Amino acid sequence: MNKKNQTVKPKLLSIEQYAYEKNWHSILHSHSFTELFYVVSGKGKFLFFDGYTVNVQSDDLIIIDSNIMHTEMSSNEDPLVYIVLGIQGMTFIPNEDEYRGYSMHNYQEYKHEVLFYLRSLLQEFKSPDAFLESVSDHLLNVLIINIRDERI
Template sequence: MSTLSYSLTDLSPEHQPPHQHLRYVTSSSFGSDWNGVLHSHDCTELFYVTDGEGWLCTDETRIPLRKNNLVIVNPKVHHTERSSPEKKMHYIVLGIDNLQFRFHEGETFSPFQIFQLSSHREMILSLLHTILEELQKKQTSYEEVCQHYLSILLLQLHRITGKEFSFAPPTDIPYECQRAKAYIEEHFHEPVTLERIAAIVHWDKFYLSHQFSAAFSVSPINYLLQLRITHSKRLLCDTDYSITQIAESSGFSSQNYFTQAFKKLVGVSPRAYRQKHQK
Protein backbone atom coordinates (compact mmCIF):
# COMPACT_ATOMS: atom_id res chain seq x y z
CA MET A 1 0.00 0.00 0.00
CA SER A 2 1.32 3.44 -0.96
CA THR A 3 0.32 6.25 1.40
CA LEU A 4 1.19 9.91 1.85
CA SER A 5 -0.14 11.28 5.13
CA TYR A 6 0.03 14.78 6.62
CA SER A 7 -0.92 15.99 10.10
CA LEU A 8 -1.96 19.54 10.91
CA THR A 9 -1.02 21.27 14.14
CA ASP A 10 -3.57 23.32 16.06
CA LEU A 11 -4.04 26.82 14.74
CA SER A 12 -3.57 29.83 16.97
CA PRO A 13 -6.86 31.32 18.25
CA GLU A 14 -6.80 34.22 15.80
CA HIS A 15 -6.50 31.76 12.89
CA GLN A 16 -8.98 29.19 14.20
CA PRO A 17 -11.90 28.71 11.78
CA PRO A 18 -15.28 29.36 13.38
CA HIS A 19 -16.51 25.78 12.82
CA GLN A 20 -14.70 22.81 11.29
CA HIS A 21 -10.98 22.08 11.54
CA LEU A 22 -8.97 19.96 9.10
CA ARG A 23 -7.05 17.42 11.16
CA TYR A 24 -5.38 15.29 8.48
CA VAL A 25 -5.27 14.51 4.77
CA THR A 26 -4.30 11.12 3.33
CA SER A 27 -3.82 10.01 -0.26
CA SER A 28 -4.01 6.20 -0.48
CA SER A 29 -3.58 3.47 -3.07
CA PHE A 30 -4.54 -0.06 -2.11
CA GLY A 31 -1.95 -2.82 -2.21
CA SER A 32 -1.49 -6.35 -0.91
CA ASP A 33 -0.42 -5.00 2.50
CA TRP A 34 -3.75 -3.27 3.20
CA ASN A 35 -5.46 -4.59 6.33
CA GLY A 36 -9.13 -3.61 6.15
CA VAL A 37 -10.07 -3.92 9.83
CA LEU A 38 -13.21 -2.21 11.10
CA HIS A 39 -12.30 0.95 12.99
CA SER A 40 -13.75 4.32 13.96
CA HIS A 41 -12.58 7.91 14.41
CA ASP A 42 -13.60 10.71 16.73
CA CYS A 43 -13.73 13.02 13.71
CA THR A 44 -15.74 13.04 10.49
CA GLU A 45 -14.06 11.42 7.49
CA LEU A 46 -14.70 12.57 3.96
CA PHE A 47 -13.09 10.58 1.18
CA TYR A 48 -13.25 10.77 -2.57
CA VAL A 49 -12.57 7.74 -4.78
CA THR A 50 -10.24 9.00 -7.50
CA ASP A 51 -9.93 5.66 -9.31
CA GLY A 52 -10.80 1.98 -9.09
CA GLU A 53 -13.55 0.14 -7.26
CA GLY A 54 -14.15 -1.33 -3.81
CA TRP A 55 -16.53 -1.40 -0.87
CA LEU A 56 -17.42 0.58 2.23
CA CYS A 57 -17.88 -1.97 5.00
CA THR A 58 -19.65 -1.37 8.33
CA ASP A 59 -20.87 -3.62 11.14
CA GLU A 60 -23.99 -4.46 9.18
CA THR A 61 -23.46 -3.85 5.48
CA ARG A 62 -21.07 -3.74 2.52
CA ILE A 63 -21.73 -1.05 -0.08
CA PRO A 64 -20.03 -0.91 -3.50
CA LEU A 65 -17.77 2.06 -4.20
CA ARG A 66 -16.60 3.24 -7.60
CA LYS A 67 -14.67 6.06 -9.19
CA ASN A 68 -15.98 9.55 -8.30
CA ASN A 69 -17.91 8.39 -5.23
CA LEU A 70 -17.76 10.84 -2.36
CA VAL A 71 -18.18 9.14 1.02
CA ILE A 72 -18.98 10.99 4.25
CA VAL A 73 -18.63 9.00 7.48
CA ASN A 74 -19.75 10.61 10.72
CA PRO A 75 -17.66 10.31 13.92
CA LYS A 76 -17.52 7.05 15.91
CA VAL A 77 -18.94 4.93 13.08
CA HIS A 78 -17.29 1.52 12.70
CA HIS A 79 -16.19 1.13 9.09
CA THR A 80 -13.39 0.21 6.73
CA GLU A 81 -12.67 0.39 3.02
CA ARG A 82 -11.78 -2.62 0.88
CA SER A 83 -10.54 -2.58 -2.69
CA SER A 84 -11.54 -4.71 -5.63
CA PRO A 85 -8.58 -6.99 -6.50
CA GLU A 86 -9.10 -6.32 -10.21
CA LYS A 87 -9.54 -2.53 -10.06
CA LYS A 88 -7.36 -1.19 -7.25
CA MET A 89 -9.02 1.66 -5.42
CA HIS A 90 -7.33 5.03 -4.96
CA TYR A 91 -8.79 7.78 -2.80
CA ILE A 92 -8.09 10.97 -0.86
CA VAL A 93 -9.29 11.24 2.75
CA LEU A 94 -9.92 14.32 4.87
CA GLY A 95 -10.28 14.02 8.66
CA ILE A 96 -12.42 16.90 9.93
CA ASP A 97 -12.82 17.90 13.58
CA ASN A 98 -15.76 19.77 15.09
CA LEU A 99 -18.16 18.69 12.36
CA GLN A 100 -20.93 16.15 12.02
CA PHE A 101 -23.22 15.77 9.03
CA ARG A 102 -26.97 15.49 9.46
CA PHE A 103 -28.46 13.83 6.41
CA HIS A 104 -32.03 14.61 5.40
CA GLU A 105 -33.63 11.19 5.72
CA GLY A 106 -36.37 11.95 8.21
CA GLU A 107 -35.49 11.66 11.87
CA THR A 108 -33.38 8.53 11.50
CA PHE A 109 -29.70 8.84 12.34
CA SER A 110 -27.54 8.12 9.30
CA PRO A 111 -23.93 7.15 10.05
CA PHE A 112 -22.70 7.71 6.50
CA GLN A 113 -23.72 8.85 3.03
CA ILE A 114 -22.38 8.20 -0.47
CA PHE A 115 -22.72 10.57 -3.44
CA GLN A 116 -21.83 9.96 -7.09
CA LEU A 117 -20.15 13.15 -8.32
CA SER A 118 -18.75 12.28 -11.75
CA SER A 119 -19.91 15.55 -13.29
CA HIS A 120 -18.05 17.53 -10.61
CA ARG A 121 -14.83 15.52 -10.65
CA GLU A 122 -12.64 18.33 -12.00
CA MET A 123 -13.74 20.83 -9.36
CA ILE A 124 -13.45 18.39 -6.44
CA LEU A 125 -10.04 17.08 -7.49
CA SER A 126 -8.79 20.63 -7.98
CA LEU A 127 -9.68 21.53 -4.39
CA LEU A 128 -8.30 18.28 -2.95
CA HIS A 129 -5.05 18.51 -4.91
CA THR A 130 -4.65 22.14 -3.87
CA ILE A 131 -4.92 21.12 -0.21
CA LEU A 132 -2.37 18.32 -0.77
CA GLU A 133 -0.02 20.72 -2.56
CA GLU A 134 -0.25 23.25 0.28
CA LEU A 135 0.64 20.52 2.78
CA GLN A 136 3.56 19.33 0.69
CA LYS A 137 5.09 22.79 0.14
CA LYS A 138 4.35 24.16 3.63
CA GLN A 139 4.59 27.77 2.56
CA THR A 140 3.66 30.68 4.83
CA SER A 141 0.17 30.30 6.37
CA TYR A 142 -0.35 26.98 4.57
CA GLU A 143 -2.47 25.57 7.40
CA GLU A 144 -4.83 28.52 7.34
CA VAL A 145 -5.05 28.23 3.54
CA CYS A 146 -5.98 24.54 3.90
CA GLN A 147 -8.74 25.39 6.35
CA HIS A 148 -10.20 27.90 3.92
CA TYR A 149 -10.07 25.43 1.04
CA LEU A 150 -11.87 22.94 3.27
CA SER A 151 -14.63 25.48 3.86
CA ILE A 152 -14.93 26.03 0.12
CA LEU A 153 -15.08 22.28 -0.51
CA LEU A 154 -17.83 21.75 2.08
CA LEU A 155 -19.88 24.62 0.70
CA GLN A 156 -19.50 23.30 -2.84
CA LEU A 157 -20.60 19.84 -1.72
CA HIS A 158 -23.59 21.35 0.01
CA ARG A 159 -24.44 23.09 -3.26
CA ILE A 160 -23.91 20.31 -5.81
CA THR A 161 -25.65 17.58 -3.81
CA GLY A 162 -28.87 19.58 -3.78
CA LYS A 163 -28.59 20.33 -0.05
CA GLU A 164 -29.15 16.70 0.86
CA PHE A 165 -27.35 17.23 4.14
CA SER A 166 -26.83 19.98 6.66
CA PHE A 167 -23.91 20.70 8.93
CA ALA A 168 -24.48 19.96 12.60
CA PRO A 169 -22.24 20.62 15.60
CA PRO A 170 -20.59 17.53 17.07
CA THR A 171 -22.58 15.69 19.69
CA ASP A 172 -21.53 14.06 22.94
CA ILE A 173 -24.18 11.37 22.52
CA PRO A 174 -22.39 8.04 21.99
CA TYR A 175 -22.65 6.58 18.52
CA GLU A 176 -24.08 3.38 20.02
CA CYS A 177 -26.99 5.33 21.49
CA GLN A 178 -27.64 7.09 18.19
CA ARG A 179 -27.50 3.76 16.37
CA ALA A 180 -29.87 2.17 18.89
CA LYS A 181 -32.32 5.05 18.46
CA ALA A 182 -32.16 4.72 14.68
CA TYR A 183 -32.72 0.97 14.88
CA ILE A 184 -35.81 1.46 17.05
CA GLU A 185 -37.18 4.07 14.63
CA GLU A 186 -36.64 1.76 11.66
CA HIS A 187 -38.00 -1.42 13.25
CA PHE A 188 -40.59 -0.36 15.85
CA HIS A 189 -43.33 -2.25 13.96
CA GLU A 190 -41.36 -5.50 14.36
CA PRO A 191 -40.80 -7.71 17.45
CA VAL A 192 -38.00 -5.58 18.94
CA THR A 193 -36.41 -6.50 22.28
CA LEU A 194 -33.81 -4.79 24.44
CA GLU A 195 -31.56 -7.81 23.90
CA ARG A 196 -31.80 -7.39 20.13
CA ILE A 197 -31.01 -3.66 20.28
CA ALA A 198 -28.03 -4.32 22.57
CA ALA A 199 -26.72 -6.96 20.17
CA ILE A 200 -26.93 -4.51 17.26
CA VAL A 201 -24.70 -1.97 19.03
CA HIS A 202 -22.50 -4.56 20.80
CA TRP A 203 -23.30 -3.33 24.31
CA ASP A 204 -24.60 -5.03 27.43
CA LYS A 205 -28.36 -4.45 27.61
CA PHE A 206 -28.21 -2.87 31.08
CA TYR A 207 -25.40 -0.54 30.08
CA LEU A 208 -27.28 0.40 26.90
CA SER A 209 -30.44 1.16 28.86
CA HIS A 210 -28.51 3.41 31.25
CA GLN A 211 -26.62 5.29 28.53
CA PHE A 212 -29.68 5.63 26.28
CA SER A 213 -31.74 7.03 29.15
CA ALA A 214 -28.99 9.51 30.00
CA ALA A 215 -28.74 10.63 26.36
CA PHE A 216 -32.45 10.91 25.49
CA SER A 217 -34.23 11.09 28.88
CA VAL A 218 -36.21 7.95 28.06
CA SER A 219 -35.37 4.26 28.18
CA PRO A 220 -35.05 2.29 24.91
CA ILE A 221 -38.20 0.29 25.61
CA ASN A 222 -40.26 3.34 26.55
CA TYR A 223 -39.04 5.10 23.41
CA LEU A 224 -40.11 2.06 21.41
CA LEU A 225 -43.52 2.18 23.06
CA GLN A 226 -43.89 5.91 22.33
CA LEU A 227 -43.17 5.35 18.62
CA ARG A 228 -45.70 2.53 18.44
CA ILE A 229 -48.39 4.59 20.14
CA THR A 230 -47.70 7.59 17.86
CA HIS A 231 -47.95 5.34 14.80
CA SER A 232 -51.17 3.78 16.04
CA LYS A 233 -52.71 7.23 16.63
CA ARG A 234 -52.16 8.10 12.98
CA LEU A 235 -53.76 4.85 11.83
CA LEU A 236 -56.72 5.34 14.15
CA CYS A 237 -57.35 8.79 12.69
CA ASP A 238 -56.52 8.24 9.02
CA THR A 239 -57.60 4.66 8.25
CA ASP A 240 -60.49 2.28 8.75
CA TYR A 241 -58.24 -0.54 9.93
CA SER A 242 -59.58 -2.65 12.76
CA ILE A 243 -58.08 -2.28 16.24
CA THR A 244 -56.45 -5.69 15.79
CA GLN A 245 -54.88 -4.66 12.47
CA ILE A 246 -53.58 -1.43 13.96
CA ALA A 247 -52.10 -3.28 16.93
CA GLU A 248 -50.26 -5.68 14.61
CA SER A 249 -48.98 -3.02 12.21
CA SER A 250 -47.75 -0.91 15.15
CA GLY A 251 -45.66 -3.73 16.57
CA PHE A 252 -47.84 -4.89 19.47
CA SER A 253 -47.99 -8.61 20.19
CA SER A 254 -51.74 -8.59 20.86
CA GLN A 255 -54.79 -6.35 20.79
CA ASN A 256 -55.15 -6.60 24.56
CA TYR A 257 -51.58 -5.41 25.17
CA PHE A 258 -52.07 -2.60 22.65
CA THR A 259 -55.28 -1.44 24.35
CA GLN A 260 -53.68 -1.52 27.81
CA ALA A 261 -50.56 0.36 26.68
CA PHE A 262 -52.56 2.91 24.69
CA LYS A 263 -54.92 3.68 27.57
CA LYS A 264 -52.01 4.00 30.00
CA LEU A 265 -50.14 6.52 27.83
CA VAL A 266 -53.01 8.39 26.17
CA GLY A 267 -55.65 8.20 28.88
CA VAL A 268 -58.41 6.73 26.72
CA SER A 269 -58.92 3.50 24.80
CA PRO A 270 -57.98 3.26 21.10
CA ARG A 271 -61.66 3.06 20.19
CA ALA A 272 -62.54 6.19 22.17
CA TYR A 273 -59.56 8.03 20.67
CA ARG A 274 -60.72 7.12 17.15
CA GLN A 275 -64.27 8.29 17.80
CA LYS A 276 -62.99 11.66 18.98
CA HIS A 277 -60.28 12.30 16.37
CA GLN A 278 -61.11 10.36 13.19
CA LYS A 279 -61.61 12.64 10.19
Protein backbone atom coordinates in the same frame (compact mmCIF):
# COMPACT_ATOMS: atom_id res chain seq x y z
CA MET B 1 -27.98 17.52 2.11
CA ASN B 2 -29.79 19.28 4.91
CA LYS B 3 -28.56 22.74 5.83
CA LYS B 4 -28.89 21.77 9.49
CA ASN B 5 -25.36 20.45 9.28
CA GLN B 6 -23.49 21.27 12.41
CA THR B 7 -20.36 23.20 11.68
CA VAL B 8 -18.03 24.45 14.35
CA LYS B 9 -15.09 25.90 12.42
CA PRO B 10 -13.97 22.71 10.72
CA LYS B 11 -10.30 21.87 11.18
CA LEU B 12 -8.42 19.70 8.72
CA LEU B 13 -6.52 17.15 10.80
CA SER B 14 -5.18 15.04 7.96
CA ILE B 15 -5.36 14.47 4.25
CA GLU B 16 -3.70 11.64 2.35
CA GLN B 17 -3.99 9.84 -0.95
CA TYR B 18 -3.85 6.06 -0.75
CA ALA B 19 -3.56 3.32 -3.34
CA TYR B 20 -4.82 -0.08 -2.26
CA GLU B 21 -2.12 -2.71 -1.96
CA LYS B 22 -2.58 -6.44 -1.46
CA ASN B 23 -1.10 -6.31 2.05
CA TRP B 24 -3.78 -3.87 3.23
CA HIS B 25 -5.75 -5.25 6.18
CA SER B 26 -9.38 -4.15 6.27
CA ILE B 27 -10.58 -4.09 9.88
CA LEU B 28 -13.51 -2.24 11.40
CA HIS B 29 -12.37 0.92 13.14
CA SER B 30 -13.63 4.39 14.06
CA HIS B 31 -12.21 7.86 14.60
CA SER B 32 -13.04 10.80 16.85
CA PHE B 33 -13.42 12.97 13.75
CA THR B 34 -15.40 12.98 10.50
CA GLU B 35 -13.83 11.37 7.43
CA LEU B 36 -14.44 12.21 3.80
CA PHE B 37 -13.29 9.62 1.26
CA TYR B 38 -13.15 10.56 -2.40
CA VAL B 39 -12.57 7.66 -4.78
CA VAL B 40 -10.14 8.84 -7.46
CA SER B 41 -10.20 5.53 -9.32
CA GLY B 42 -10.94 1.86 -8.86
CA LYS B 43 -13.76 -0.07 -7.25
CA GLY B 44 -14.40 -1.41 -3.80
CA LYS B 45 -16.81 -1.28 -0.92
CA PHE B 46 -17.26 0.12 2.55
CA LEU B 47 -18.52 -2.09 5.35
CA PHE B 48 -20.18 -0.45 8.35
CA PHE B 49 -20.86 -1.43 11.96
CA ASP B 50 -24.47 -2.38 11.19
CA GLY B 51 -23.42 -4.86 8.49
CA TYR B 52 -24.46 -2.49 5.72
CA THR B 53 -22.17 -2.54 2.67
CA VAL B 54 -21.83 0.27 0.12
CA ASN B 55 -20.21 -0.40 -3.26
CA VAL B 56 -17.94 2.45 -4.39
CA GLN B 57 -16.31 3.48 -7.65
CA SER B 58 -14.58 6.47 -9.21
CA ASP B 59 -15.94 9.87 -8.14
CA ASP B 60 -17.90 8.58 -5.15
CA LEU B 61 -17.65 10.63 -1.97
CA ILE B 62 -18.28 8.77 1.28
CA ILE B 63 -18.87 10.86 4.40
CA ILE B 64 -18.43 9.03 7.70
CA ASP B 65 -19.23 10.87 10.92
CA SER B 66 -17.09 10.51 14.02
CA ASN B 67 -17.22 7.30 16.05
CA ILE B 68 -18.84 5.28 13.24
CA MET B 69 -17.25 1.83 12.82
CA HIS B 70 -16.24 1.21 9.20
CA THR B 71 -13.65 -0.29 6.90
CA GLU B 72 -12.86 0.02 3.24
CA MET B 73 -12.14 -2.92 0.94
CA SER B 74 -10.78 -2.80 -2.58
CA SER B 75 -11.37 -4.85 -5.68
CA ASN B 76 -8.21 -6.76 -6.57
CA GLU B 77 -8.95 -6.38 -10.29
CA ASP B 78 -9.53 -2.59 -10.14
CA PRO B 79 -7.76 -1.37 -6.97
CA LEU B 80 -9.00 1.67 -5.09
CA VAL B 81 -7.12 4.95 -5.16
CA TYR B 82 -8.70 7.48 -2.84
CA ILE B 83 -8.13 10.72 -0.99
CA VAL B 84 -9.23 10.76 2.64
CA LEU B 85 -9.67 13.82 4.83
CA GLY B 86 -9.91 13.79 8.63
CA ILE B 87 -11.96 16.79 9.78
CA GLN B 88 -12.59 17.89 13.37
CA GLY B 89 -15.63 19.97 14.33
CA MET B 90 -18.03 18.92 11.60
CA THR B 91 -20.97 16.57 11.22
CA PHE B 92 -23.08 16.16 8.09
CA ILE B 93 -26.77 15.46 8.58
CA PRO B 94 -28.34 14.62 5.21
CA ASN B 95 -32.02 14.70 4.29
CA GLU B 96 -32.48 11.04 5.12
CA ASP B 97 -35.01 9.71 7.60
CA GLU B 98 -32.87 6.73 8.55
CA TYR B 99 -29.46 8.40 8.77
CA ARG B 100 -26.85 5.91 9.97
CA GLY B 101 -23.84 8.20 10.47
CA TYR B 102 -22.56 7.87 6.92
CA SER B 103 -23.65 8.77 3.42
CA MET B 104 -22.48 8.38 -0.17
CA HIS B 105 -22.66 10.81 -3.08
CA ASN B 106 -21.33 10.71 -6.63
CA TYR B 107 -19.55 13.72 -8.12
CA GLN B 108 -18.69 12.36 -11.57
CA GLU B 109 -20.26 15.42 -13.18
CA TYR B 110 -18.10 17.70 -11.00
CA LYS B 111 -14.99 15.56 -10.59
CA HIS B 112 -12.64 18.21 -11.96
CA GLU B 113 -13.85 20.76 -9.41
CA VAL B 114 -13.73 18.29 -6.50
CA LEU B 115 -10.27 17.05 -7.47
CA PHE B 116 -9.04 20.64 -7.79
CA TYR B 117 -9.95 21.33 -4.15
CA LEU B 118 -8.67 17.98 -2.90
CA ARG B 119 -5.34 18.16 -4.73
CA SER B 120 -4.88 21.78 -3.64
CA LEU B 121 -5.55 20.72 -0.05
CA LEU B 122 -3.08 17.84 -0.37
CA GLN B 123 -0.39 20.26 -1.51
CA GLU B 124 -1.12 23.10 0.92
CA PHE B 125 -1.64 20.92 4.00
CA LYS B 126 1.88 19.57 3.83
CA SER B 127 3.48 23.02 3.67
CA PRO B 128 5.10 24.37 6.87
CA ASP B 129 4.13 27.94 5.89
CA ALA B 130 1.58 29.42 8.35
CA PHE B 131 -0.01 31.46 5.55
CA LEU B 132 -0.64 28.28 3.59
CA GLU B 133 -2.40 26.80 6.64
CA SER B 134 -4.85 29.66 6.30
CA VAL B 135 -5.20 28.84 2.59
CA SER B 136 -5.95 25.21 3.54
CA ASP B 137 -8.63 26.37 5.98
CA HIS B 138 -10.30 28.43 3.27
CA LEU B 139 -10.07 25.65 0.66
CA LEU B 140 -11.62 23.22 3.15
CA ASN B 141 -14.46 25.63 3.94
CA VAL B 142 -15.23 26.18 0.25
CA LEU B 143 -15.20 22.42 -0.38
CA ILE B 144 -17.52 21.76 2.59
CA ILE B 145 -19.95 24.51 1.58
CA ASN B 146 -20.12 23.18 -1.97
CA ILE B 147 -20.62 19.59 -0.81
CA ARG B 148 -23.19 20.64 1.78
CA ASP B 149 -25.16 22.72 -0.70
CA GLU B 150 -24.46 20.29 -3.57
CA ARG B 151 -23.24 23.18 -5.69
CA ILE B 152 -20.26 21.55 -7.34
